[in-house]
Amino acid sequence: MYALVDCDNCYVSCERVFNPSLEGKAVVVLSNNDGCIVARSPEAKALGIPEGMPFFQLAERFPGQEIHALSSNYTLYGDMSRRVMNILRASAPDIFVYSIDEAFLMLEDAPLWLSSTSFKAWGEALAAKVRQWTGMPVSIGIAPTKTLAKMASKFAKRYPAYNKCCVIGNEAQRTKALSLFPVADVWGIGHRSVARLDAVGVQTALDFTRLPAEYVRRTMTVTGLRTWMELQGQDCIALDNLTRKQTICTSRSFPKMISSPDDLRTPIAGFAARCAQKLRQQHSMAQYVMVFVSTNPFREDLSQAALARTVCLPAPASSDPEIITAAMKAMEACVAAAAATTNRQQSPLPWGGAGSGPDLYWKRAGVIVSGIVPDSELQTNFLDIPPVLKEKMMRLSAVADTINRKHGEESLQVAQALRTLDPTTGKALTFRNSILHDRRSPFYTTDIRDIIKVK
DNA sequence: TCTGGGGTCCTAGGACCC
DNA sequence: TCTGGGGTCCTAGGACCC
Numbered sequence: 001m002y003a004l005v006d007c008d009n010c011y012v013s014c015e016r017v018f019n020p021s022l023e024g025k026a027v028v029v030l031s032n033n034d035g036c037i038v039a040r041s042p043e044a045k046a047l048g049i050p051e052g053m054p055f056f057q058l059a060e061r062f063p064g065q066e067i068h069a070l071s072s073n074y075t076l077y078g079d080m081s082r083r084v085m086n087i088l089r090a091s092a093p094d095i096f097v098y099s100i101d102e103a104f105l106m107l108e109d110a111p112l113w114l115s116s117t118s119f120k121a122w123g124e125a126l127a128a129k130v131r132q133w134t135g136m137p138v139s140i141g142i143a144p145t146k147t148l149a150k151m152a153s154k155f156a157k158r159y160p161a162y163n164k165c166c167v168i169g170n171e172a173q174r175t176k177a178l179s180l181f182p183v184a185d186v187w188g189i190g191h192r193s194v195a196r197l198d199a200v201g202v203q204t205a206l207d208f209t210r211l212p213a214e215y216v217r218r219t220m221t222v223t224g225l226r227t228w229m230e231l232q233g234q235d236c237i238a239l240d241n242l243t244r245k246q247t248i249c250t251s252r253s254f255p256k257m258i259s260s261p262d263d264l265r266t267p268i269a270g271f272a273a274r275c276a277q278k279l280r281q282q283h284s285m286a287q288y289v290m291v292f293v294s295t296n297p298f299r300e301d302l303s304q305a306a307l308a309r310t311v312c313l314p315a316p317a318s319s320d321p322e323i324i325t326a327a328m329k330a331m332e333a334c335v336a337a338a339a340a341t342t343n344r345q346q347s348p349l350p351w352g353g354a355g356s357g358p359d360l361y362w363k364r365a366g367v368i369v370s371g372i373v374p375d376s377e378l379q380t381n382f383l384d385i386p387p388v389l390k391e392k393m394m395r396l397s398a399v400a401d402t403i404n405r406k407h408g409e410e411s412l413q414v415a416q417a418l419r420t421l422d423p424t425t426g427k428a429l430t431f432r433n434s435i436l437h438d439r440r441s442p443f444y445t446t447d448i449r450d451i452i453k454v455k
Numbered sequence: 456t457c458t459g460g461g462g463t464c465c466t467a468g469g470a471c472c473c
Numbered sequence: 474t475c476t477g478g479g480g481t482c483c484t485a486g487g488a489c490c491c
Binding site for chain 1: 461
Binding site for chain 1: 482483484485487488489490491
């Protein structure tokens with residue numbers, strides 16, 4: 001059996017723990033640069049605010065409503081998540097943290113859990129404990145497969161009578177639940193498949209399970225077939241082997257469009273350094289470094305381009321200099337390829353005159369590292385940089401990691417990732433701290449200066 | 456004017472290798 | 474008129490998740 005523990009409206013709940021005046025009110029949390037709505041309180045959902053709506057449309061579409069909008073505070077959410085996961089880790093033989101706000105608990109080896117009633121009592125007690133110890137409301141679904149457990153957790157969330165825990169423990173419960181559950185809400189079935197399924201009369205999860213297996217395989221590939229089997233009660237979606245990620249990505253939208261390829265260097269060096277840091281955190285190295293750049297798809301008046309180029313390293317690496325150097329090469333290749341294919345057009349920026357302006361205006365870019373291997377398995381390679389130099393670079397990065405752990409992120413960083421100096425404070429500006437967070441709450445749990453004051 | 460970020464898996468075609 | 478089989482890697486896109 002699996003238990004899926006899911007935080008209710010995670011980001012909004014984190015904010016409410018430290019700002020109880022937000023209880024009962026319509027609250028939304030925004031993405032980076034205060035771009036989109038990524039989390040909504042139940043009150044905000046009840047108003048009809050859709051997920052993913054651009055923030056600037058909120059005032060137009062919901063005039064006169066009292067809606068509290070907050071910038072995202074991932075430092076706070078990450079720390080709250082860690083607290084919740086620690087409680088879960090102590091409550092089950094094995095757990096898999098699936099995302100910042102949910103985890104699967106593997107219950108099969110626990111002799112204690114024999115009947116649906118004991119599962120239910122155990123789940124209710126766990127939800128109450130998490131709520132009491134952290135302030136985070138969670139809903140728990142318990143079932144023989146992960147897909148069914150996800151479904152059960154949605155029932156627990158939707159109906160207060162479940163007291164935060166719903167168990168799908170036998171055949172009658174499974175069939176009943178499937179018949180009441182819209183196929184669109186099934187884990188693994190997205191809007192594309194829903195449209196296709198609707199055309200053949202499939203509305204509920206139960207309808208879906210009654211389709212022939214060959215039809216599901218043909219129209220939804222093997223991933224759709226796995227979902228189909230999981231709903232029948234056959235456990236077949238594996239979550240292990242994910243502790244070491246197979247690709248690592250760092251990407252951002254820019255607050256303003258970037259017209260000069262030179263201005264891409266700083267943010268991309270920063271993304272590359274962050275990827276290298278993430279690699280070292282999971283004790284691995286990467287063979288490939290890919291850079292992608294894209295224009296703003298919402299600016300239909302401008303030329304559009306989205307392209308990516310990959311650089312293969314002579315040997316796997318995880319040091320800042322090696323990853324950054326490769327990323328710079330990949331970026332040059334992207335820009336060269338873009339320049340070779342685009343036609344010139346009038347510049348929309350005030351300083352770029354007609355005919356003299358650059359062709360493309362970049363809005364988003366990122367670095368993806370792949371071909372990931374454990375750093376213990378590094379094979380030496382005569383094409384690679386000399387071992388002494390490699391060793392030096394790795395030690396340099398390790399020292400930087402130690403300093404940043406001790407004195408805070410970005411205490412020490414690669415100069416290539418620095419944009420400029422702030423004219424008033426003299427502090428270095430990075431791309432990261434140029435991102436807008438106008439409405440962010442304090443770092444209540446991770447910065448002593450932000451600690452909550454009790455009168 | 457303003458439209459997120461980080462992942463996984465699958466499929467398919469082209470370039471290239473022997 | 475006739476045009477192999479097996480493989481890797483890259484690029485790109487689709488679909489899905491939170």
